[in-house]
Structures are given as C-alpha cells and as structure tokens.
Amino acid sequence: MNRFAWVLVLLLPFHPMLHPARSQAQTPPRKTPELLKQGKAVFEKNCALCHGLKGDGKGQLGATFKPPPNDFTKPLSEWPTTKGDMKKVFDAITKGVPNTSMVKWGHLSEKDRWALVHTVLEFSKPPAKK
Numbered sequence: 001m002n003r004f005a006w007v008l009v010l011l012l013p014f015h016p017m018l019h020p021a022r023s024q025a026q027t028p029p030r031k032t033p034e035l036l037k038q039g040k041a042v043f044e045k046n047c048a049l050c051h052g053l054k055g056d057g058k059g060q061l062g063a064t065f066k067p068p069p070n071d072f073t074k075p076l077s078e079w080p081t082t083k084g085d086m087k088k089v090f091d092a093i094t095k096g097v098p099n100t101s102m103v104k105w106g107h108l109s110e111k112d113r114w115a116l117v118h119t120v121l122e123f124s125k126p127p128a129k130k
C-alpha cells in the first residue's frame with residue numbers, strides 16, 4: 001500500500017459516519033467573544049438572581065435555597081453536580097438539577113444554552129491578566 005492509503009486506513013476509525021451516536025450529540029460551538037457576550041446577557045437576565053452577577057452564588061435569592069446554587073468561581077472539580085464537564089453543564093441547564101431549585105432551561109435556544117455553558121465555565125478561571 002502506498003503512504004496515502006495508509007493514512008486513510010488510520011483515519012477511518014475517526015470518520016463521523018461510523019459514530020452515529022457521537023455525531024448526533026450536540027457539538028459545542030466554539031467559544032468566541034460574541035458567544036460569551038451573548039451568554040453573559042442571557043445569564044444576567046435569567047441566572048444571576050440565584051447564581052450572582054459574578055457567578056459566585058451570591059445572587060439575591062441564592063441564600064434561600066438548599067442546596068444553594070453553585071459558586072461558579074470555585075475550581076471545576078468542586079462543582080457539586082457537573083464537575084465542570086461541558087456536556088454535563090449543558091445538560092444541567094437543559095434539564096435542570098433534580099431535587100434543587102435549578103429548573104430546566106430547555107426553552108432557551110440551543111445556541112443560548114451553549115453560550116451559557118461557556119459563560120459559567122469562564123467564571124471559574126482566574127481573571128485574565130491585562
């Protein structure tokens with residue numbers, strides 16, 4: 001076999017057609033400044049009341065809930081429900097978190113929800129050095 005044929009053989013297992021389930025799973029859109037801006041706007045409107053404008057869980061209503069809303073500024077490994085896993089964060093937003101005051105937000109567009117995923121994950125990072 002020539003070298004080109006070998007490359008094809010090696011790449012074949014990664015072809016998306018061979019992984020129907022995976023190719024159907026929602027693919028996160030790339031994080032862009034526009035998407036983050038969109039996410040921030042949706043977050044401030046819908047989520048900040050509980051999760052806080054800074055994502056620290058200190059929204060006006062935050063303290064009234066048991067369990068309280070997650071403090072997104074903590075390291076991802078300490079996020080109680082999703083550990084900061086993108087897909088799980090998306091699911092938590094889409095389906096809500098059982099037995100908590102986190103309701104489902106599946107009525108928001110898929111793009112809005114991915115924008116929110118990027119936005120909440122961003123809270124967990126130390127502020128960019130300027």
Ligand code: HEC
Nearest residue numbers: 046047050068069070079080081082083092100101102116
């Ligand atoms: C009524 C208060 C409330 C509102 C409004 C709310 N949340 Fe929550 N949220 C909670 C609570 C309580 C939890 C459960 C505890 C937890 O897992 O943080 C939670 C959990 C989460 C989690 C899982 C975090 C983890 O532990 O891994 C994510 C992600 C999340 N919320 C995002 C959002 C987004 C995005 C919005 C806006 C669209 C939103 N929430 C609106 C209260 C709220």
